[in-house]
Amino acid sequence: MxxxxxxxxxxxxxxxxxxxxxxxxxxxxxxxxxxxxxxxxxxxxxxxxxxxxxxxxxxxxxxxxxxxxxxxxxxxxxxxxxxxxxxxxxxxxxxxxxxxxxxxxxxxxxxxxxxxxxxxxxxxxxxxxxxxxxxxxxxxxxxxxxxxxxxxxxxxxxxxxxxxxxxxxxxxxxxxxxxxxxxxxxxxxxxxxxxxxxxxxxxxxxxxxxxxxxxxxxxxxxxxxxxNLHDPQLTPTSIAAAHHISASYLHRLFQGEDETVAAWIRRQRLERACRDLADPAMCATPIHSIAARWGFPRAADFTRAFRGAYGVPPKDFRRQALRAATVH
Missing domain, CATH: 2.60.120.10 (Jelly Rolls)
Structure with a gap:
């Protein structure tokens, strides 16, 4: 702190x-x-x-x-x-x-x-x-x-x-x-x-x-x-255009960062989806709706990206997270 x-x-x-x-x-x-x-x-x-x-x-x-x-x-x-x-x-x-x-x-x-x-x-x-x-x-x-x-x-x-x-x-x-x-x-x-x-x-x-x-x-x-994380069209190209710079200049701006622009967007989207999946108040919201909410319109793409980041598919993650919340 x-x-x-x-x-x-x-x-x-x-x-x-x-x-x-x-x-x-x-x-x-x-x-x-x-x-x-x-x-x-x-x-x-x-x-x-x-x-x-x-x-x-x-x-x-x-x-x-x-x-x-x-x-x-x-x-x-x-x-x-x-x-x-x-x-x-x-x-x-x-x-x-x-x-x-x-x-x-x-x-x-x-x-x-x-x-x-x-x-x-x-x-x-x-x-x-x-x-x-x-x-x-x-x-x-x-x-x-x-x-x-x-x-x-x-x-x-x-x-x-x-x-x-x-x-x-x-x-x-x-x-x-x-x-x-x-x-x-x-x-x-x-x-x-x-x-x-x-x-x-x-x-x-x-x-x-x-x-x-x-x-x-x-x-x-x-x-x-x-x-704009919710927007599937949020890409380095669209970001560069919104700020009146070239895509190559955008990438140069973030050269000193730990991850590329596209990787940062993906991580932020997955973290927010992860938070929603673990939220008991959203337990009735379909997984594909949470995925779409955070810029993954294709459920298969979301499942693949989520498994790659967290080691389990989103369905299993949700079940484990909600069970843990119930225990506590």
Whole structure:
């Protein structure tokens, strides 16, 4: 599991909760002036995940207003960008005489060196969101470009924005598959995704280093393959066409991987079919339907591929898996 620190105000008495929360948020981001109508008995939960130099923090809390003031900037400036992504609720933002309201899955960028005010709320319910702290020095865009994105909403429901939101929400939901040593690698992926998203938004892709553009393209291709595993027509040729590259270039992109593009697709499909066959809730679903669901329209092809991967035909695997589930 990744290295992370968890904060819960419920662990403290009501009178101490908001002061504790103010201190923790200041450590996570930068010194902030916090206010809330619920300060007398504040409810909040936050996980801070260490991804090398980058920190990501899924958070749930009652309505809150935080201000980064000129006095606080003079007091301490970590020279970082804060990326805010509401998942449930809205961010009401005020800066330089301007105001805006950003809703769920709208990505925003704030600069620790600039003054602003943000109110996070979700009516009577808890606000839920993800914050990302990234040092300015490691983001692959110059400051004058980033200034254009300050407090601006970037769509997180399609294109590059959706790719970023999918990555951070899936990572926040389950870190059990990762070791602490994976943190810096995941941080590199996150920096690349953010850099590519910002460059795309600014139409400034040419300012990104070539290696960042290449890694981002690979992330986009992987996400495309994951979304389309059910499609029997998902092939290296169709993937290359969808990304406006040649099939030979696609294969070169994945030369450093442990398996070819076609082998990766087959393994992913078989793993998902294997999961469905072992699921008691799907015991009445015919095997050929599960096979078709994961891109194997011909039952004979599925049986042959499954036996080659797992050593038994899918029918026998299902029987053994369901028997084991019943025993436990």
């Amino acid at each position: 990744l290295r992370e620190v968890v904060f819960r105000t419920e662990d403290l008495s009501g009178a101490d909760r908001f002061d504790f929360w103010r201190e923790q948020v200041g450590r996570t981001h930068a010194p902030l002036d916090l206010r809330s109508e619920h300060a007398a008995d504040y409810r909040a939960h936050q996980r801070v995940m260490e991804l090398g130099a980058v920190h990501m923090w899924p958070t749930t809390h009652q309505s809150l207003t935080f201000r980064r003031t000129p006095r606080l900037i003079r007091q301490s400036d970590p020279e970082s960008f804060h990326i805010g992504i509401p998942l449930r609720g809205t961010n009401r933002v005020a800066w330089d005489g301007q105001r805006a309201v950003h809703g769920a899955h709208e990505i925003q960028v704030y600069d620790s060196s600039r003054a602003f005010e943000v109110t996070c709320s979700n009516g009577a319910d808890l606000f839920q969101g993800i914050g990302i702290e990234i040092p300015k020095a490691i983001l692959h865009l110059p400051q004058h470009k980033m200034d254009q994105l300050f407090a601006r909403a970037i769509r997180g429901t399609d294109g590059m924005g959706a790719l970023l939101v999918q990555f951070v929400t899936r990572l926040a939901a389950d870190t059990s598959a990762y070791q602490p040593c994976d943190g810096p690698r995941l941080g590199t992926v996150l920096v690349d995704l953010l850099s590519a998203l910002f460059a795309h938004t600014l139409d400034a892709d040419r300012v990104l280093p070539p290696e960042t553009r290449t890694r981002t393209l690979v992330h986009r291709i992987r996400a495309h393959m994951q979304r």
